[in-house]
Amino acid sequence: MNAPYIHGRRRTFSASAAVDTQNAVITSIKTDDGATWGDMGRVLGKSEDRAAAYANTASPIDLPTFLAACHEWGGRFADPLLALVGGRWADAGAICTGDEAAALTIANLLPAIIAIEADNLTEPHELLPHETLIRRVHALTAIWLEMIATEKGRGR
Numbered sequence: 001m002n003a004p005y006i007h008g009r010r011r012t013f014s015a016s017a018a019v020d021t022q023n024a025v026i027t028s029i030k031t032d033d034g035a036t037w038g039d040m041g042r043v044l045g046k047s048e049d050r051a052a053a054y055a056n057t058a059s060p061i062d063l064p065t066f067l068a069a070c071h072e073w074g075g076r077f078a079d080p081l082l083a084l085v086g087g088r089w090a091d092a093g094a095i096c097t098g099d100e101a102a103a104l105t106i107a108n109l110l111p112a113i114i115a116i117e118a119d120n121l122t123e124p125h126e127l128l129p130h131e132t133l134i135r136r137v138h139a140l141t142a143i144w145l146e147m148i149a150t151e152k153g154r155g156r
Contacts, residue, residue, distance in 0.1 A: 026055040
């Protein structure tokens with residue numbers, strides 16, 4: 001069958017490579033976090049033995065287990081696995097970094113703000129033409145603040 005929309009160019013991978021990657025990722029997270037297999041099992045919704053088996057055997061995880069791990073560890077867990085098919089983890093609401101670089105977005109707004117503030121008075125009608133760019137900068141900085149809050153939460 002030669003249907004490019006069904007059989008498009010795609011990355012191939014072996015099941016054993018996927019399971020080997022799964023094993024390495026789970027083992028790495030356990031080691032990095034100083035967790036036990038019991039801790040890992042609780043996160044994955046599985047028994048201690050099953051969690052250990054996911055890291056030490058040829059047993060692939062099921063979809064609910066994959067999703068539980070993604071929920072807990074995000075890209076730390078998902079990225080090495082998704083990389084096998086050319087993908088990567090992105091949180092819901094994330095801004096695509098392939099669009100415009102954050103610094104460029106802010107730099108594009110800066111001249112307008114400098115001009116608006118030249119008279120030491122910022123009025124809503126002056127901001128209105130720049131609303132879209134202001135909202136993009138706001139979305140970026142909100143994500144950064146969330147990243148900072150998350151990082152500070154890890155340091156406790």
